[in-house]
Amino acid sequence: xxxxxxxxxxxxxxxxxxxxxxxxxxxxxxxxxxxxxxxxxxxxxxxxxxxxxxxxxxxxxxxxxxxxxxxxxxxxxxxxxxxxxxxxxxxxxxxxxxxxxxxxxxxxxxxxxxxxxxxxxxxxxxxxxxxxxxxxxxxxxxxxxxxxxxxxxxxxxxxxxxxxxxxxxxxxxxxxxxxxxxxxxxxxxxxxxxxxxxxxxxxxxxxxxxxxxxxxxxxxxxxxxxxxxxxxxxxxxxxxxxxxxxxxxxxxxxxxxxxxxxxxxxxxxxxxxxxxxxxxxxxxxxxxxxxxxxxxxxxxxxxxxxxxxxxxxxxxxxxxxxx
Numbered sequence: 001x002x003x004x005x006x007x008x009x010x011x012x013x014x015x016x017x018x019x020x021x022x023x024x025x026x027x028x029x030x031x032x033x034x035x036x037x038x039x040x041x042x043x044x045x046x047x048x049x050x051x052x053x054x055x056x057x058x059x060x061x062x063x064x065x066x067x068x069x070x071x072x073x074x075x076x077x078x079x080x081x082x083x084x085x086x087x088x089x090x091x092x093x094x095x096x097x098x099x100x101x102x103x104x105x106x107x108x109x110x111x112x113x114x115x116x117x118x119x120x121x122x123x124x125x126x127x128x129x130x131x132x133x134x135x136x137x138x139x140x141x142x143x144x145x146x147x148x149x150x151x152x153x154x155x156x157x158x159x160x161x162x163x164x165x166x167x168x169x170x171x172x173x174x175x176x177x178x179x180x181x182x183x184x185x186x187x188x189x190x191x192x193x194x195x196x197x198x199x200x201x202x203x204x205x206x207x208x209x210x211x212x213x214x215x216x217x218x219x220x221x222x223x224x225x226x227x228x229x230x231x232x233x234x235x236x237x238x239x240x241x242x243x244x245x246x247x248x249x250x251x252x253x254x255x256x257x258x259x260x261x262x263x264x265x266x267x268x269x270x271x272x273x274x275x276x277x278x279x280x281x282x283x284x285x286x287x288x289x290x291x292x293x294x295x296x297x298x299x300x301x302x303x304x305x306x307x308x309x310x311x312x313x314x315x316x317x318x319x320x321x322x323x
Contacts, residue, residue, distance in 0.1 A: 004270055013206060013269040020205050021061045024198060025054055027185025029078045031178050035062060035150075039211070039268060040218045041258040042151040043173025044129055046114075046287065055152040055177045059110045060199035062150065065318040067146060068107035068208035075117040083123035085134045092101035099136060104128055105209050107144050111151035115161045120167055125149065129171040146211050166246060166290065173255045174280070175287035214265075220259040221268050226316035231256045231277060237309045238289055246290040256284045263284070274315035282306050303311050 013035060021032050038045045041063060047055040063070035073084060086102030103109065104125075114122065128134050129149055133142045153164070153171070169175075181189065220240075230251050238247035260276040286302040 013237040014266040024061045025189045027181045035263045038174040038256040039264040046172040046175040049177040059150040063108040064202045066206045070108035071103035071106040072110040101164040174283040185218040243295040
């Protein structure tokens with residue numbers, strides 16, 4: 001179990017990064033914080049929102065905030081799997097094939113408009129998102145750690161897009177959206193742009209070693225068995241809902257555990273509470289809950305179903321402060 005001074009340091013670093021990204025993304029501290037919780041869980045993040053709300057700016061601001069390698073992949077219908085993972089190239093001089101790394105071999109990979117690529121290309125991400133490795137031919141190569149995919153997609157425009165496969169959706173630890181900023185925040189955005197402040201000018205505030213260390217701290221936050229049981233019961237409740245053809249998977253339970261630990265650490269606590277689980281529930285569960293066609297026709301929303309689940313499932317008694 002980690003010590004209090006470790007989570008205190010975690011909370012300080014978390015706030016430094018939150019403030020740094022907040023210089024570009026105005027008035028969205030809660031959404032930024034949830035994205036950073038995903039980062040320090042070493043999970044993948046899906047940003048789904050209308051065009052022009054700052055999805056790519058948020059992804060680039062996070063990537064530019066630490067001294068690690070990052071790359072951007074613009075997903076298009078003609079993108080090939082080898083454009084993502086890399087492939088074998090014949091060297092005429094040596095008469096041998098050698099492996100050329102693709103952009104996936106980075107600490108942070110920005111997958112812009114991920115739903116514009118074909119399912120064949122999207123499937124190239126399945127192995128690396130789950131196992132942090134890429135297999136080409138008979139060779140398997142690990143990607144750098146920490147490794148995080150931050151993907152964006154526009155749910156409004158459907159022409160020329162493909163629905164993400166369920167297996168790929170499940171590999172995203174969280175899905176969140178930014179929404180339009182308030183009036184004052186949007187004015188502040190215009191002021192910042194006029195002053196030359198954007199995601200490309202953001203300051204580096206930590207290294208990949210710092211991020212890796214904080215990921216280990218988050219993974220050491222104490223989680224009692226009643227909290228584990230609560231997470232499983234939440235997932236199980238979704239599997240019983242008649243409005244859903246697919247409920248939250250075991251991978252979803254693991255995602256809830258990891259993210260609630262990182263959230264607790266960001267608040268300077270060495271233990272997870274039921275409120276931590278509730279706070280991450282929407283971001284972790286909604287994209288894993290697939291509606292039946294009848295529920296879709298009725299206009300049922302997964303966010304409403306998550307609220308129902310949280311109301312139905314009794315939370316355990318609060319964890320004692322000395323845990």
